[in-house]
Amino acid sequence: MIKTDGLKKVYTTEEVETTALANISLEINEGEFVAIMGPSGCGKSTLLNVLGLLDNPTDGQYYFLDQEVSTYRERQRSELRKMNIGFVFQSFNLIDELTVYENVELPLLYQKVTGKERKARVLDVLDQMAIAHRKNHFSQQLSGGQQQRVAVARAIVGRPQLILADEPTGNLDSIHGEEVMKILADLHEDGTTIVMVTHAPQYADYGTRLVHLLDGHVVTENLRGKATA
DSSP states (O other): OEEEEEEEEEEEOSSOEEEEEEEEEEEEOTTOEEEEEOOTTSSHHHHHHHHTTSSOOSEEEEEETTEEOTTOOHHHHHHHHHHHEEEEETTOOOOTTSBHHHHHHHHHHHTTOOHHHHHHHHHHHHHHTTOGGGTTSBGGGSOHHHHHHHHHHHHHTTOOSEEEEESTTTTSOHHHHHHHHHHHHHHHHTTOEEEEEOSOHHHHTTSSEEEEEETTEEEEEEETTEEEO
């Protein structure tokens, strides 16, 4: 599903040049649950943004679904992204002015799904996330755990092949954090490919593979506890 070869991301200002990703070569197969760990500033979120087609690399190649996408323009990235990728963020990123239902419906509007189909899919996924009873509420009326369940519902309603989760438990207590991780584990069990950035070893254990980053480099990969260089 994903392959990068010599991927680099450099941020340049008038005074300084910062290398966020340095020569990242990585493959992620369909159906994997990959957890990415590393200290703050090591390039985890930058890597997720590039994999999610939110940003282009400075150099190197990126293949997504057998397409070389490293030089795609924003419109091309947007088209590929909206049909294939769901995002879950630490800060939820819900739109305050929209209800729970409307937040979850939004990706389907971008996909131009018909009204009848939208309604059926939104209600189905809200029921799956056990948040249907809050469908007419606004995000400010929800607990952190409920907001993250809405965010997961929004990420999966478009039936993406890939979910990218950036610290999805970062703003949650341990109980709600475990709830969100169990939801992600269930989605993986159903065949969804998941790539998740996390600081928490107990949540990284949900993954089938663990990738450690340091200073923009992949330093180790662990497949079910077996380290490989």
